[in-house]
Amino acid sequence: MPNADYRGALAAAIKEYEDLGRRRREMDDRLAQLGQTIGTLTRLLGLTPTVPLGLTDACRMVLRNGQPMTPVEVRDRLLAIGIDVSKYANDLAAVHTILKRLNASGELRFIPSGPGKHQYAWNRPTTPVALGRDIVSVMHDATHEREAMRATAVPEDPGDEEELPRRARRTRRARKTR
Numbered sequence: 527m528p529n530a531d532y533r534g535a536l537a538a539a540i541k542e543y544e545d546l547g548r549r550r551r552e553m554d555d556r557l558a559q560l561g562q563t564i565g566t567l568t569r570l571l572g573l574t575p576t577v578p579l580g581l582t583d584a585c586r587m588v589l590r591n592g593q594p595m596t597p598v599e600v601r602d603r604l605l606a607i608g609i610d611v612s613k614y615a616n617d618l619a620a621v622h623t624i625l626k627r628l629n630a631s632g633e634l635r636f637i638p639s640g641p642g643k644h645q646y647a648w649n650r651p652t653t654p655v656a657l658g659r660d661i662v663s664v665m666h667d668a669t670h671e672r673e674a675m676r677a678t679a680v681p682e683d684p685g686d687e688e689e690l691p692r693r694a695r696r697t698r699r700a701r702k703t704r
Contacts, residue, residue: 551650558590562607569608584609585624586633586648594637594645597622 565579579587581604588603589595595603601621604611611617625646628634637645 554590555592558587561587562591562603565607565609579609581609581611581614581620582624582628585621585628589628589634589646589648592648592650594647596643596645597625600625600646 584604584607585600588600588607597618601611601618604621611620614620625634629636629646633649634646635649637647639645
């Protein structure tokens, strides 16, 4: 296979991968919307859900709509769609704990908004992108810059010995002999 055929196959695979990722995100959003609708309608009709939803999954479902929410808003939304939180001594503390755990696992993003006003948002998966030859070469060239930024000492120039005061020369020699 010539190189051009490989490039064409790679471009097609990347495009399909990105399209499938976009469609998956759209489906996840729609599933979350339908889950909330079903929960609300079930409650309005006075029915009992046949598959009980755990508090963690319910918090995920509520936050998947994309809007940042405070823990109080999450709890209120859970109550509105019929999630039973009566078994918890402090339902807001349980929601806080779950949101912190989901944030630590990377599923949620913490958004500070001032004292006591923080919010959480669903952390959407990143869209993978293939790196072209030009981007890889720029990244490779940047490694030298990163190494220079991490340098902690100035390289010694042997011609600078005459310019250093006598005490500094002695200190430098003492360090070299250690």
